[in-house]
Amino acid sequence: MDRAKHPVTNLAGRYGHPLHPALVAVPIGAWVASFAFDLASRFVPGPQSLADGARWLIGLGVVGAIAAALAGFLDLFAIPTGTPVFRTALGHMAINLAVTGAYAVNFALRGVGPPGPVAAGPLALSAVSLAGLTVAGYLGGELAYRYGVRVADETTQAQGYHHADKENS
Template sequence: MDRVMDQAKRPVIGLAGGYGHPLHPALVAVPIGAWIASFVFDIASHLVPDPGFLTQGSRWLIALGVLGALAAAMFGFLDLFAIPTGTKAFRTGLLHMSINLGVTVLYAVGFIIRGGPAAGPVGWTPLVLSAVALAGLGVAGYLGGKLAYHYGVRVADEATQAAGYTRTATSKSTISKEEWV
């Protein structure tokens, strides 16, 4: 394997997760899930007679997402250090990081402008802000997928992956329905 490409597969330090087991992709589930749920709460707050609990729930989901994004960003930054500079993968990583930081700032602003406890539905400005941020999150997620699945950043090399597809002496080419349960 090319030495430059091998560098992007190895963690800079063990804190970022072991070889083939980066922590960043696992941690991004927290902000993604929290922010999608907050948007659902935002919309639902316009559909129910007593929306206060949804408005408050959305605000706290945004806060949870911001905290989760900051944690994920720390590990993502360590992964970015593993990518050789001057490469397409590195430029993609910088764009991925920049969009995600912008999205996190938008959500932090959204949290602040929502203020304290609310009895009514989420206002249109915070709702639109969340929609824009969620669209940015989708673009950043696409770029993150490109880093992992197209460029193989922090993914184990093909020889290591191939070990998972080696059949054992007891394996069969077909598995019966009973063997699955």
């Protein structure tokens, strides 16, 4: 179990500071913002700038997801195979890969559409992709908060709860 708390390489971040959770903020933020732009493009005059912005946010999210996936893949190597946590990690990874693929397709679809508000098809694909991202995020939370993957052990965590004034008396 302790093995899953330590990085297999410093490329995944040092002990207690994994890179994967920090990197996922980029695709999550970009894809949520792109959906907001999608919706707004259907209700404002001159929607093209919002539609274009949504497309580029999707592209940024795909690039960010690839970086996050590389760090996450390194974390996967630290998890013992055949365990519930490993199965959860595989599910988390599979869903995220499917979501990233869906967003890559969505990016490509938007490059050939007519100008104007985001069409119903790409909008629906974004909504379904966000739903998948939510499930994958839930599983990521299970990995970190339930199973403690790449989280410092309790002895290390407890050091942050000692009062400095009690140590000096």
